[in-house]
Amino acid sequence: MKVVAYSVKNPVVVCVGVIFLLLFGYLAIKQMPYSLTPNISRPTVSIITTWSGATPYEIEKEIVQRQEKFLKNLPNLLTMTSTSREGVAVVSLEFEIDTDMKKALLDINSKLSEVRGYPSGIDNPVVKATGENIAPVVYLFVKSDTQQSVKQFYTYINEDIVKLYERLEGVGSVDIVGGVAKQVQVILNTKQLAFYNITIEDVITALQNQNIDVSAGSLDYGQRAYRVRTIGLYQTTQDVYNTVVKTSDTQVVYLRDIASVIDSYELSTVPNIHNNNETISLQVRPTPTANVLELIERVKELTNTLNNTQMKENHLHIDWGRDSAGFIQDAIALVKHDILLGIILAALVLYAFLRSFSSVFVVSAIIPISILSSFILLNLMDRSLNVILLAGVSFAISMIIDSSIVVVENIYRHYSMGKRMFESCIDGTKEVLGALFASTITTVAIFIPIIGLKDDVGQLFSDIALASSSALILSFFICMIVIPSLYYSLAKFVHTTYKSNTCNIDSKNHSKLTRLIRDSLAVIFPRRIFSSRIIIRIIQPKHTFDLFLLMMGQFIFRIIANLVRFCLENVWTRIACVVFFIIFSVSISVAFFPKLDYLPKGSQNFLIAYVQAPNGLSYQERLDILQGIYTYHAPYMLANGFVGNSKYPAIKDFYISAGTTSIYFYAISNEPQRVKELIPLMRESIDSLPNISGTVVEQGIFSSSGISENVEVNIVGFDMDSMVKSANVFMELAKQYLPGARIRVFPSLDLGNREINLYPDMRSLAVNGLNVKSFGNIVDVVVGGKKVGDFRNTEGRIIDLILQSDNMTQSPEDILYSQIYAPSGRIIPLSSLADIRQDRGFSQIRHFEQNRNILFYINPQSSMPLQDVIHVIENVIKPQMQSQDVLGDNKILLSGNANKLHKLAKHLSGGFILALIITYLLLVALYSNFLYPIIIICTVPFALAGGFIGLKFVDVYIASHNLDVLTMLGFIILVGSVVNNAILIVYQSLINLRKYAMCVYDSVYEATISRIRPIYMSMLTSLLALSPLVFSSGAGSEIYRGLGAVIGGGILVSTIISVFVIPSLLVFALKPPKDIVV
Known part of the structure; x- marks a missing residue:
């Protein structure tokens, strides 16, 4: 050529x-x-809808089932799952890889706009281009530099800071964990309500009817067009005070006559500790196509900017927690x-x-x-x-x-x-x-x-x-x-x-090469160090070594040549x-x-423990668990002066959160190669507390891409009691046949989520001028306070308006003896209007393809391949459950990696x-x-x-x-x-x-x-x-x-x-x- x-x-x-x-x-x-890893496109969308105070059952019936009815027919939809928790519904949609996500998001919003019949008080659904299964890539922790509790800065952080992170390219969502939001609380005086013959329903109606702006269209006059609006939205707490509740020929009753209005905070629900400090956690989740390292760098730059400006002005500081950039x-x-x-x-x-x-x-x-x-x-x-x-x-x-x-x-x-x-x-x-x-x-x-x-x-x-x-x-x-x-x-x-x-x-070229090397080294070192004789000795071939290589090569060559000749002989x-x-x-x-x-099993310098505690624990009980686990780890933290010993490395970073539905904590080793040595310590901390258990999981190397190492097993059915029975048997068999596997279940199989259910007496309600809706509103106000609206305060932040009673219940027994003022003009106890029972329920209700399900995450030992796990489930556990007749009408379905492997x-x-x-x-x-x-x-x-x-x-x-x-x-x-x-x-x-x-x-x-x-x-x-x-x-x-x-x-x-x-x-x-x- x-x-x-x-x-x-x-x-x-x-x-x-x-x-x-x-x-x-x-x-x-x-x-x-x-x-x-490469940017893995996993088209996943989450739809989050909040309804303050609603139970999981109400969330399931009024939100999830309505949305799933319309979303199930979306084109290119692979799987649809949902979770109904107290006050929030999350519907997760996973699409085919090559789906046009811009069109998919338009289709989703179009379908959601078709949903009708939401009860009042439900916020508009929020559509996010990320999924719950995509792990956070950055953990940030907000801490206060003053004596004021950092929890009280929740509204400022949520309104002013979170949005800055969500604007960054590659950020799918930012979860804010911990803190208490600002509220304007309207505390009713029960005696004054009776004195003025005003019911709680009257107060709710007055607040909602006056806290509103109404558009009246436009008016054309001459060369101008004028927009006409009626302005009624509250601007200050004084506006709330001046709300007219009732009028008659002789008097006007204002809210200030029957209630007090105060600026306050909601009750704490999620305690958090990062290292040694109370904190509010910001957890950044990437979009499916985000470049993680670039995203982390952008988050770091914004954090440094905020710490030098806004956060400093408010005596706050954002600590950098954990990210995957180092790994x-x-x-x-x-x-x-x-x-x-x-x-x-x-x-x-x-x-x-x-x-x-x-x-x-x-x-x-x-x-x-x-x-x-x-x-x-x-x-x-x-x-x-x-x-x-x-x-x-x-x-x-x-x-x-x-x-x-x-x-x-x-x-x-x-x-x-x-x-x-x-x-x-x-x-x-x-x-x-x-x-x-x-x-x-x-x-x-x-x-x-x-x-x-x-x-x-x-x-x-x-x-x-x-x-x-x-x-x-x-x-x-x-x-x-x-x-x-x-x-x-x-x-x-x-x-x-x-x-x-x-x-x-040859000698001629040998001398050329010698001079070349000598002259090159003379630029760096004195000429006397490297003489021509030294250079020659350095580059002179080692004849003995060459002879050895030659003999070995010829010996092996002859053996192979003879074997080839023998093979070709006839x-x-x-x-x-x-x-x-x-x-x-x-x-x-x-x-x-x-x-x-499915994928190689590896881990990062990041251990996360999931604590399984009884359902329905109070805030104080969860705080005690958090303090117990934190106290157990505190002596081993680098922040407390521990540098490590032969048994445990120092804990470089520690965070624990005790939410209403989950308690978890993570630890990062100061010596990455010894991170697994912290697993016994974390397990011991869980075992040291009574009535709780848990699992410690190493975060996989593909977790930032949303690819889990878990095997997902779904117990699918309709009746929750039957499903719990099947799930308990499955759990026992899984522990028996999958030794060493780390198993988590959602929701918890412990029916300890205590509920107080009121079954109204319809005749008594009618006699006293009430119906189920008005009675429910009264109970909401008496028990914990009802959100009746919101308004933007002088700082430009949206504040919830909460209506409460001055004799709010403190215990389940208080509900029995609580008295209300009825439209009939009588003060009557709640117990005379309804049958009050204490029941047990679930902290969350999950759906898999519109059916209720109990989800198991099984993380097997590294030595156990996925094929063996699937074989045990399909050919050992499932047949045993069928032979024991504990499945009933329920089904066991594998999802996630199990399906993908096949x-x-x-x-x-x-x-x-x-x-x-x-x-x-x-x-x-x-x-x-x-x-x-x-x-x-x-x-x-x-x-x-x-x-x-x-x-x-x-x-x-x-x-x-x-x-x-x-x-x-x-x-x-x-x-x-x-x-x-x-x-x-x-x-x-x-x-x-x-x-x-x-x-x-x-x-x-x-x-x-x-x-x-x-x-x-x-x-x-x-x-x-x-x-x-x-x-x-x-x-x-x-x-x-x-x-x-x-x-x-x-x-x-x-x-x-x-x-x-x-x-x-x-x-x-x-x-x-x-x-x-x-």
Whole structure:
């Protein structure tokens, strides 16, 4: 090809091109955003509707069921779940991956506008482009610098601060936990109500009718149009005082005559402690497509700005709690280190084989050129710099080295035939371009079915596919243009006699190299330090070491050559060779085939404990639990002077929250590698308190992408009592058959959420001028206060208006004896108007596809694959429950990862077969033959066996590892990479047969022998390049360890076996030209 000759003749032009590639590649890396994993698009929408004071049953009936009725028919909707808690409804919608979310949000709002019949007091639904299952990526903690409790700043933070964070790009939602909101409380005087003959319903009506603005349209007059409005909204508490409640011929009764109005705060419901301080927590959740590292940086910048301005002015401070930026940076740094170490190790192997610095330099130089060039394309494709992408780049290194070695070796082979170096560089490169193109195109083609996957893992795969493909495609052109030019230039500069049994540098060029190194070092160090004699001694080849390498190489070469000759000796040895290795590969694959898992199991420096306490605990009881757990951990906190000991590392960051429906706390270790040592401490703190239990979970490496490691099990039915019975049996069986698994259940199976239900006597209500609605309003006012409206105060903040009685109940017994003033003019006790009963209920009600459900999150031990968990549930627990007749009309449905594993395993199996078909068809097109590609693809079964061996090695000797879907990708990659050696043998055999007129046997044997050295060289360099990815441990190493083990094991075993099997099959398949006799 003319391009090859042009590159050899114009090395300066090639050098400039390389510099451009390196420069723009470096700039591309700087521009690419950092993240732990690729941006995984999981189209999820949450609809949040609040109804102050409503019970979960009311929320379910009046809000959730109405909304689900209209939302169920949304296009591209995958799953719909909901949670009804006290005062709030959350409906979560998950859509297909390729859904147009702008259109989906419009459809959702359109459907919500069709919902009718909401009771009064319900706020408008809020639609957020994020889901409850997406974990917060940043925890912020607001603290007071004064004696005033930080809880009382809730309204300011919620109104003025939260919105600033929600405006940041990539923020899906900001949860505010803790604090008490400002209120204007209207406290009724019961005696005055009776004196003026005013009922509570009269007061509610007066407040709601007067706290309103009414538009009267517009008025056109002359050249002007005037808007006409009636202004009645309250502006100050004085306006509330002046509300007219009742009028008669003789008097006007104002609210000030029957009530007092005070500025106050709502009752505390969620106590929070961060390290040693009371706090309000802000938890930032990302959108499904957010770049987490960039988002964290934007949050950090805003936090610093607020601390220096608004927060400082209000004597507040936002403490930075926990984020995932450190883990992401550590993970990326680790994989970069592994790539660099792999390149160094590969270079050492190259030197051991080539024993020529110039040849090693040529091959080693191609690696950074190809890698940096690939980032230009990746940046143009808007990829982020993440661990998955870098792993794809690292896997491409071994294939880049293969291509480089093939070119360098063939150049030397032509040079050893007596050609001039100029001709050798051109002819040697041209001769292998066909084989290089075949290996490159087949390797790249196998990624086609991977890129087509659109699930969570498919989006992870795409980064590996794009990174590897970009590097390989560019490396083909770089090998074609740069290697011959660079090799020829080095040969002119330092003439190296490149022979397999020697490594000499002639004295003339030796002195040139010596002067060059000496003069370069003289720029930095005094000349006397580095004399020519010292330089010569440094660069003088170690003849003893070279001799050892030569003898070892010749010994191994002779063994392999003799074995190849034995395998090709006759028909029976060839058949025996093929049959033996096929049986060996199949046996290994069957024996070592592991259980399936969803994603690699790894953890961050973040432990979170979920406390399961009895339902319906009072604020004080939850505060006592919080204080007990905090006190247990306080001596081990870094903030309290603890620096760690042999038993526990210091707790760098600690936070605990005790909400009405959940109590949880987290801990971060000051020594990330020892974070698991805090698990016993956290469990002990839970066990130290009576009547509570809990689980401690390590946050997974994919949690920031919304991908959970849990198995979700749904007990679906209608009757809650029956479902609780089934769920209790399931819990006991799960503990029995899934030992060590961390199991959480929502809602709690403890029916301890105490309720006081009033069943009205309709006759008594009618006699006293009441109905169910007015009676309910009265009870609301007497028990805890009823929200009757809101208004914007002088500070511009919206304040709730709460109506209360001066004899509010303090205990369940008080309700029995509470007296009200009825429209009939009598003061009567509540107990005479209704039957008051104490019942038990649930703290929340969940729906799965419109049906009530109890949800189990099962987090199995790291050694237990997802396939085993599914098998136990489907084939052990479920049949036992059916045999015991405890399921009834309820159903057990698996969701989440369990469903995804089945789908992905099916897709990947199809992808593997499609990769084989694509590879075969490409090889058929390249060779114009249907038989040779079959021989080449015969290397794949050997690679599969090697992959299983590699995975078993990792599982036994390094860390527990199952066959997760990322590891499955390794087997697809093997299809494209392991055929390269067979391609070389077949390609050279055909050249020997057709060009050099050899017989079939000699063609195959000579082709195999001539390729043993580059084949084993590329195999060893590939293994050492991959070894840091397999053996390293640290942040994120679990992501690519199994993938590296499969590829490394597959390359090792297939290389060893292919050298014997491929020639044996090829002798049967090759047909000599008519004028050649075998």
